[in-house]
Structures are given as structure tokens and as C-alpha cells.
Amino acid sequence: MPKLPVPPLPKVLMPKPARPGTGNGKPKPAEVAAEAGITVVDWIDERTSLSGGIRWMLFRKVPRGVNWAYTLGSATMFAFLSQAVTGVFLAMYYRPDASGGAYESIRYITDQAFLGQFVRGMHKWGSSVMVILIFLHMARTFFFGAYKYPRELTWIIGVVLLILTMMMALTGYLLPFDGRGYWATIVAVNIQGNPPFLGPYIADFFRGGPEFGATTLSRFYSIHMLLIPGLIAALIGLHLYLVAKLGITAPPWMKAEPVPVPDETEV
Amino acid sequence: VADKHKQVKSKYTADRNIPGAFEGETVTRRQLMNVSVNGAGAIAAAAFTLPALGFALGPLFSREPFQWQPIGAPSDFTKDTYVPRVVTIVPGLGEVGKSTAYVRVRDPTIDVEPADKYNQFIAISTRCMHLGCPVRFTPAAGRFICPCHGGVYDLRGVNTGGPPVRPLDRFYTRLNPTTQQVEIGPRYSVNSELRRFSARDPGQPLDGIGQYLYPKRFSTSVLPKD
Numbered sequence A: 001m002p003k004l005p006v007p008p009l010p011k012v013l014m015p016k017p018a019r020p021g022t023g024n025g026k027p028k029p030a031e032v033a034a035e036a037g038i039t040v041v042d043w044i045d046e047r048t049s050l051s052g053g054i055r056w057m058l059f060r061k062v063p064r065g066v067n068w069a070y071t072l073g074s075a076t077m078f079a080f081l082s083q084a085v086t087g088v089f090l091a092m093y094y095r096p097d098a099s100g101g102a103y104e105s106i107r108y109i110t111d112q113a114f115l116g117q118f119v120r121g122m123h124k125w126g127s128s129v130m131v132i133l134i135f136l137h138m139a140r141t142f143f144f145g146a147y148k149y150p151r152e153l154t155w156i157i158g159v160v161l162l163i164l165t166m167m168m169a170l171t172g173y174l175l176p177f178d179g180r181g182y183w184a185t186i187v188a189v190n191i192q193g194n195p196p197f198l199g200p201y202i203a204d205f206f207r208g209g210p211e212f213g214a215t216t217l218s219r220f221y222s223i224h225m226l227l228i229p230g231l232i233a234a235l236i237g238l239h240l241y242l243v244a245k246l247g248i249t250a251p252p253w254m255k256a257e258p259v260p261v262p263d264e265t266e267v
Numbered sequence B: 001v002a003d004k005h006k007q008v009k010s011k012y013t014a015d016r017n018i019p020g021a022f023e024g025e026t027v028t029r030r031q032l033m034n035v036s037v038n039g040a041g042a043i044a045a046a047a048f049t050l051p052a053l054g055f056a057l058g059p060l061f062s063r064e065p066f067q068w069q070p071i072g073a074p075s076d077f078t079k080d081t082y083v084p085r086v087v088t089i090v091p092g093l094g095e096v097g098k099s100t101a102y103v104r105v106r107d108p109t110i111d112v113e114p115a116d117k118y119n120q121f122i123a124i125s126t127r128c129m130h131l132g133c134p135v136r137f138t139p140a141a142g143r144f145i146c147p148c149h150g151g152v153y154d155l156r157g158v159n160t161g162g163p164p165v166r167p168l169d170r171f172y173t174r175l176n177p178t179t180q181q182v183e184i185g186p187r188y189s190v191n192s193e194l195r196r197f198s199a200r201d202p203g204q205p206l207d208g209i210g211q212y213l214y215p216k217r218f219s220t221s222v223l224p225k226d
Helices: A029-034 A036-048 A050-058 A068-090 A101-111 A116-143 A152-174 A179-192 A199-207 A214-246 B029-061
Strands: B069-072 B083-088 B098-105 B121-125 B136-138 B143-145 B159-161 B170-175 B182-190 B196-198
Touching (some): A036 A050, A068 A116, A101 A116, A116 A152, A152 A179, A152 A214, A179 A214, A199 A214, B069 B083, B098 B182
Antiparallel strands (some): B083 B098, B136 B143, B170 B182
16 A cells, blocks of 8 residues: 655644654653553563454454344354343342242342342343344354355354253243243253153253252252353354354355456466 | 385384483383373363262262151042142152142042052042143043143043143052051052053153153162062
């Protein structure tokens, strides 16, 4: 790119070049304060070289024609982050006590705790939002053909993330420990018992025994707030790495740029 | 056919010109370090993974005790209709650990399965054999009906309509000779001929190949031998 001409400036606004041999002297405190942010970032970057990775991740080339449908994946991730944050704070009040304490703690959150109804509502409705967004994201990927070579592994990880999201919705459904969550879980665990040979033992694993008992709720709680979120976070990281590594696809209606014909005479 | 290009390598490190080789040494120091470091890492990982896994899977192998609980005097029950009784399935859990059993006296004219001391009183579990919803006995129809997906069972608890795959589970019952109380034990499952099986989960058929596809578990209580 040719260098653009400097706009005509009055002489007073032109920065004065330093006189030979004088230097700029020591920076004044105001200048140090103004550059404090840059100094901190530089200090970290000199030791970690993170800026290269961040630039690689964020300042990618994207194909012409990308549109709002391409934001569904990020939207799903932000729904997950919202679930994670609200979930962490709900866990400060929730008690996984099957003999009545669980329902009472949910009632306390909803009726008494400051902003409790709001945070619980975020978590409850946010779970539906996340499931809807992940399906829309999957549909976008499918209809745009974005699952094809070389992005098959990204698709496979996405399917695992879909299954984990559904398991989050299922295990979270029991936690308020109301009648609906209880019977829905009875039915869901009995469905888990249906695969031949292994089914009876899978159902026993989820219940922590042959009958729905006190350990069932704490098991579901542990799976819901520790096991699956960890897996989801790790797989989102892998998914995003592949997205950045492989680049994103153009919409199917975009015509490919004509490949420049190599000049035979130069070879 | 031997590959003539293949060079036979000596097993001694000294012959392979590895620096610092000892006389008669066959394992290089790199190999030794690889095996010992990876082995130590694997042992350390197994030392916390295996106990944690066993801890999570433990309930699969811990048998529930076989316990009897009194549900009333023999005169409380008749041949003609079912009397509902609340039974404790899991102790110490309050409402959640309780379930309903429908109890009547055995009637040899309709109960054609072989009699023994555990079925003089017929106690039907209310857990639907489709997906585990609670069924209700409807006296006017003489049937058990499930509200969830329309499963229907006849007076003996045999599935006659809808999605259930086997008759309703039953409970062991006995007449305690010392207290003269009817007592109820754990659940057991039955196939369409009302043959007894150890308790299975709903949705698992027990006729034909079903009894092999859904094997018995290590966690259900077992009738003590006497």
C-alpha cells in the first residue's frame, strides 16, 4: 500500500523532533500513568507471548458473505457462560437434600433471597435458550454444509456438546425436587435402563442403587455442576481451536473467486 | 523371504555406538527413563482414578437388605378388592422414599400361580411397567390404569393394554407368626406367567429373550434362604 500524504498541518501542531543528543529525558509521572495499561499488558506479554495467540484467534480472515447466522455458535457459548455464572451463585444457596431440604432451599432462593428469583429465572429459562441456540447453530452448520472436509472433527465435537447440553438439561430438571422433576427423572432413568445387557446397571449407576434414594439427588447435582460443565468447557475450547485453525466456510450461495491462471511464461 | 537390505542391529548398546554405553548393556538410558517416568505417571493417575471410579460404581454392587414391615392385621384385607397401603421403599427419606401397594387376600380361583408362604396376600406395586409412573386401581373397572401413557392392567396386575411390557411388580408378603400381622417385604418382578424374578426396572420385558437381555442386578435384595 502506498504511503498516504501527510495532511497539511500548521507548524505549531507539528511534533518537534528531538534535538540531537538531548533525548526525551525521564518520562513525567503523568506520562507513566497514561501508559500504565500498556505497561502491564507489555509486562505480561513479554513473559507469556499471549498476544500472538489472541491475534491468531481474533484477527482471522473470514469469507465474504458471512451473516448473522454465523453468530449462533458464539450465542450458544454465551448462553453456556450465563448458565455457568448463575449456576455458581445458585449453588451458594442450594442444598441437595432429598428429604425436603432441596425443595425448601429452592423456595428460599425464589421467595426470600435478594434477586434470587431473577438469578434462578436466568438459569431456568437460560437452559431452554441454550438448547434452542445449539440446535439453531447445528442447523446452520448442516444447511451451509460447514460440516464437510476438513471440519468433520469440529462437527463431531459439536454433537458431543449437544449430547452434554441435553444431559445438563436432564440432570438440572431434578434439582428443584418438585413433583414434576421427580417423576420426570423416574421416567428418564427407566429409559436409561432400556439398552439390553448394560441397561439395568446404567440405571443403577444414575440412581446410586436399585431405588430412587438420597444419593440420586446428590449424584445428579454433582454430574450437573461439576462433571458435565467441566467437559463442556474443555470441548468448547477444542471446538473453538478447530474453528480458528480451519477457518469458517463461506455461505453456499457465494460464488468461488476465479482462481488466477498461473502465467506459464514465468515458470 | 529375508529382506537383504535390512541391517541386523546388535542388541548391545555398545555395538550401536551409543555414547556412554556400558559393557553388556541392552537397554538405553532413554528407554529406561521413558518406561519408568510414564509408568510412574500411570501408577499415580491410577491411584486416584481407580478409587474414585470404585466409589462412584460402588452402589451397583451393594445389596439392599431384605426387610419386612407390618401393614395391618389379616382381617383388614379381603379377597374381593384391593386395600391401598403406604410402604417404605427407601427408609429415612420421608415422602420420597414411600410408595403405595394394593393388597388383597389370595383367591385360588383367579390366582393360578403356585402358592407358597410369600403370596398368601397379593401385594401389587403401583409402579407402572412402562416407565415407572404411579398406577391407580379403579374398582369400577377392576383394572389398574396408568395416567401417563395409558397402560392398563387387569385385576391380577397382568398388562392388558398400552405400552407396559410385563405385569405389575409384586411385594413379598407373609403372616408373621409371632405378631399375627401381615408383613410386606421387598419388590419382585414377574413375567406374563407370574413367575418370580428379582426386581427389574420398568420397561424391561421378562418373557422369552427379555429375561436374558435384562439380567438381574447386584443391588436388589435377595430372599433369605430358610
